[in-house]
Amino acid sequence: MTRMMAILTSASVCALALAACGDNDTSSQAELEAAAPTPEMDADPNDLPDPAMEEDMAAVPDTAPPPALDVDEPYDPEADYGEPGARADFEFAEEGSGTAWFFETGEGVRVYALVRGMSPGGHAIHLHVTGDCSAPDFSSAGGHLGEEAGMELPDKPDDFEAGVLPDLTVGDDGSGTLNATLEFVTFSEDTERTWPMFDADGAAIVIHRYASGELPAGEDNPRIACGEIFESSL
Secondary structure, three states, X not given: OHHHHHHHHHHHHHHHHHHHHHHHHHHHHHHHHHHOOOOOXXXXXXXXXXXXXXXXXXXXXXXXXXXXXXXXXXXXXHHHHOOOOXXXXXXXXXXXXXXXXXXXXXOEEEEEEEEEOOOOEEEOEEEEOOOOOOOOOOHHHOOEOOOOHHHHOOOOOOOOOOOEOOOEEEOOOOOEEEEEEEOOEEOOOOOXXXXXXXXXXXXXXXXXXXXXXXXXXXXXXXXXXXXXXEEOOO
């Protein structure tokens, strides 16, 4: 009887010990689960990804195109070409505004022109022999600078003119830019192969209504803008 009681007592102690161990394991697991963060309880909803935003970002190309020219802001030529030596502010017979900057280089005179508010399309643009835009039709600017160059330069065709620039192209938004170098034009140096802008009566830059080669038969190409060229570092 005594031996039987000892066996029962020992079995009861083991059973209690196992129950205690099981309770400890269950408690530890519950504590770990309670401590673990969940998106619903611990994360800030503002930090969670927005599916719509992720879809929009996926549609953006890796390389975005450059921003369009903001024609409402003044152009800063020094940002691209260094300090200019001259400029001209256009006067328009009708609508439009613009400026041309001139840079003296080892290859000639670089001309950078910016216009806005003009009619779309191509427009002939030239340097003229007189720095005077006072006439309403800008005829006071005279003829083209270096219009006799083709007759004096043996390596050029007879109709070559030193002051003729490529056509100015104006977009549908009314803005346009021109960037070209006049090889045989200088600021002041006058040689057998160059024509200076700053001689006794100066020079002007003139924009015409029609592009080169598009002038209607029997018509002159009206001058729609004129700028007197003056020395300036701005």
